[in-house]
Amino acid sequence: MNGLPAATLAQLEAAGVEFGRPLLISDADEVLFRFVETFVDHIEERGYSFDWSSFRLTGNVRRTSDGAVLDQPQVFALLQTFFAERAEDIPPVPGAAEALGRLARIGVQIVVLTNIPAAQRDARRVALARNRMPYPVVVNSGDKGPAAAWLAARAGAPAVFIDDGPNNHVSVKQAAPGIACLHFVATERLAGLVDMPAAADGRPATWPALEHAIAASLGLTCGGR
C-alpha cells in the first residue's frame, strides 16, 4: 500500500503522467509563487508582523498590538484565510514560467505538487494558468513522498523534485530514493534562514540555475546557466 488517500490518488491519475518521459514534480509556494512576501503583506494589513528569525511560520508571527507570538492553530487560521482570499493573486516567481516552458518544450512533463488547502485547488490551477504555467495540479496533504513516488513510478523515467521545505525532501528521498531532489527557496531573505537538507541533491539559488540543474538531473540540456 502506498498510503495515499483516495482524493489524492484520483488527482495523481488525472495528472496524466505518461510512461517513458522525464518528469518534473514542482512545489508551488516559494518555488513558482512568491508566497512569503505576499503572506507577510497580508498579515501586516491585519495587525500582525513576521519576525524572519527562522524558516517556519509558527513562532515568527506576532500580534503587533502586544507582541504576543501566535500559536500553531492561530497561524494555521491566518494561513487558511490567506489562501482563501489570495490564492489566485499571489505573484509568480520571476523566470519560473519561462524556464518551465523551455523544459516542457524539450519533452519534460511537469506536475505541480502543492500542499495548499484542498478548497483552493481550482484557484491555484487558475493562478498557474494565468501566469503561463498551465500544468496539472495535485493537492497533497502532509508528507509529499508517497505522491512523488507514485508519479515517478508512473513516469518510469528520470524524475526530479523541487521544494523549499526541508521535510519534503526527507519524505521524497525516503519514499523514492531515485528521484533527484533540488532544494529551492525563491525569496532570498527566507533562503538565508534554511540550510540545504541532507536529503537534497542540490540547492540552486536562482531560476536560471535551477533550470540548468533540473535539465542535468533529467539527463537533458536546457537554456539555464
Ligand SMILES: [Mg+2]
Ligand atoms: Mg513551498
